[in-house]
Every structure is written in C-alpha cells, then in structure tokens.
Amino acid sequence: MTIVRDRSALLKDGLARIQGEVDACFDALLPMPDDTRRRLVEAMRYAAIGGGKRVRPLLLSATARLFGADRQAAVRAGCAVESIHVYSLIHDDLPCMDDDALRHGKPTLHRKFDEATAVLAGDSLHALAFEILSMPEISGAPDVRADLVATLAGASGMHGMAGGQMMDIVVGQSQYDLPAITRLQQLKTGALLAAAVEMGAILGRAHEDSRAPLRFYSRDIGLAFQIADDLLDHQGDEAKAGKALRKDDAQGKQTFVSLMGADAARAQARALIDQAVGHLDQFGAEADMLRELARFIVERDR
Secondary structure, X not given: OHHHHHHHHHHHHHHHHHHXXXXXXXXXXXXXXXXXXXXXXXXXXXXXXXXXXXXXXXHHHHHHHHOOOOHHHHHHHHHHHHHHHHHHHHHHOOOOOOOOOEEOOEEOHHHHOOHHHHHHHHHHHHHHHHHHHOOOOOOOOHHHHHHHHHHHHHHHOOOOHHHHHHHHHOXXXXXXXXXXXXXXXXXXXXXXXXXXXXXXXXXXXXXXXHHHHHHHHHHHHHHXXXXXXHHHHHHOOHHHHOOOOOHHHHHOOOOXXXXXXXXXXXXXXXXXXXXXXXXXXXXXXXXXXXXXXXXHHHHOOO
16 A cells, blocks of 8 residues: 555646646746737737646656756757647637637637637737747757757657647547557647657667667557546546537547447556556666656546
C-alpha cells in the first residue's frame, strides 16, 4: 500500500507542479497590451491559463529529466506543445467543427468571446508555439531548436493532428474499420503526445538507442489515451469531464468502443498501458513519472 500511495503522490505532485509552471510561463508570455489587441490576448489567456491536465508538458519534462535537460527549458518547450493543443481545442469547439459550449467546465472561447476572436486566438497560439521554440532560452544550440520545431510542426499538420481531425470530420460519412480508426487516432491524438516525448529526448540530446523505446511507449499511450476518451464519451460523467459527452453515438461515429465494445476496449487500453510501461524497463526508477502518467491515462475520469 505504501508503494501505491507513493506512486499516487508522485503523479499528483508532478501534475500540480507542471500546471503551476505552465500557467506562470503563459502569464509571462502573454502580457496584456494597452491597445486594441487586448481582447485577442485576453482570449488567449482565457484558453491557455488555468485549464487542462497538462499531460503533454509533463510528458515532455519527465522525458527531458531522464537525460539531464534543463527544467526551465523543458517547461518552455512544454508550453509550446500546450499552445498547439489549446489552439486545436479552440478550433475544434467552433460551430464549423464540433460546436461545443463547454470546455474544462467553462464556456468555450467562441461562446465567451465570439467566433472571429476564437479563430484569431487559435491562430495566435499556433504561432506562439514556434516563437517559443525559436527562443534562445530553449537551447543555445540551433540544431536542437530546429529539431524541436520540426518535430512539433510534423505532429501538428496534415501528417499529424490536423490530418487526424480531417479523418474525424468525415468518419460519420464513411464506414471506418478498426485499422482506420487506429490510424485516425494515431494522428489526431497520438501525434502530439508522441511529439512531447520526442521533444523531451531532443532537449536532453538522447542517443537513438534511448529514443526507440520511448517512441514505442508514446505510441502505446497515445492509443490508450484515445480509447479512454472514447470510454469517457460513452459512459463518463459530464460534470467531472467539464464538457458535453455522448457526442460520438449521436453523430454515428465509429470509435474504439463502437467497434470493440466497452469491455474489450477497456481491456485493450489496459494492455496497451502494460506494454507501454514495459518499454521503459531500461530506464529504472528515473522513469517512474512516465510510468505513472501511463497508468493515469486509463484511470482518469475526465
């Protein structure tokens, strides 16, 4: 029991710390201007500060720590990944996408402000991500900064998150089988999670021998994360989730749950997490945060 409590405390403390650090970083990066851009920056701050689990920044910082990378640089890089994630949520919530009213238990950005401001806030957060990665505070080595930019760009565009979102938009018009749904979610959800892990390894200048198992780890947690999301949408508590649920069934979308059934999907998610944790064997106790993050992915209720 002591081990379980220690592991739970490790993750709880890690999440609390990174949430505070990311909020402080966004606060410093987004000062309020004294001109008519003020509404835009206010909207960016509304979306970026004080919300979300910060799983991606924690993945990045925990990986960077394995290789002795600077903590502040890892937090800044984590803010870059989170900027992409937040922009994607802003755009995903728009009427032209999912038309959602709630995100993290509060009105979505276009409901709080307006659609035009929401589009611009998302665009600006997208740009901010790469501005952050180009800063010398991230690394004094230009090749490291370039690798970080390339990794996040690749995970964000047509070969990553945006490509997966396009597949998701048309899923209700097509009959996707399990391999197609797996590919969709590897792009839409998994690519950014994998980028966070890879960017932590880049910051730490990890050798390729160390990066390979981390890539397997991130692949498995990416799929498990989406299966857990599908299960939450299927049978979760909207009050805890802080957003509307049961949308996939209403829209007739194929998901891991609709194709496999809830029990089989849950078992698959757990098997993926066990497999992901197994990929970390070579790292010893230093990778305990990554192990606990993997378990959290399938046990979360929001």
